Amino acid sequence: MAFELPSLTYDYDALEPHIDARTMEIHHTKHHNAYTTNLNAAISNTDLEGKTIENILINLDMTNMAVRNNGGGFYNHNLFWTVMSPNGGGVPNGELLNAIERDFDTFDEFKARFGKAGVTQFGSGWAWLCVKNGGKLEICGTANQDNPLMPDIGCGGTPILGMDVWEHAYYLNYQNRRPDYIEAFFNVINWTEVARRYAIAK
DSSP states (O other): OOOOOOOOSSOTTTTTTTSOHHHHHHIIIIIIHHHHHHHHHHHTTSTTTTSOHHHHHHTOOTTOHHHHHHHHHHHHHHHHHHTBOTTOOSOOOHHHHHHHHHHHSSHHHHHHHHHHHHHTOOSSEEEEEEEOGGGOEEEEEEETTOOTTSTTSSOOSEEEEEEEOSGGGTHHHHTTOHHHHHHHHTTTBOHHHHHHHHHHHO
């Protein structure tokens, strides 16, 4: 079965004023759709056909740029849409908050470090919150559509929160003000979903 563009669980305008409807529509129907289409073309009639996206990325030949870029783009955006919500923002609770405070001292320190990972990512890329062996949390960044599942990326673990800092994620509304977009992103984080992913990954 070919990979399919997932439907969103909320309307394109549901994240306003933090992320505008036009950006969401273009991001989903144009960018994510292109990654999906190009990934299917890249794996067609190869031994990757029929495998899960996670299996493809974990065992990826990093010189296969078509699968690296489009497989990463497909997976990253699948995660991205789910970790945002119209009812997002605030502070997590329970096990996830305990882990954040254990590994980053305070939620505010986590927020500062995660934001910095996004601000300082040169060019296009992502900021990630990952779960390492034993449940330890780590913040890191990757370029382009790379992600922590890929081998030898310098950023390992299972991603449970990803923030897209490509310009197409924010430029219509925020232009070159990436820090403003990052601050707004914290208002839509779906901590319930991030906590669910943490519980599975730890």
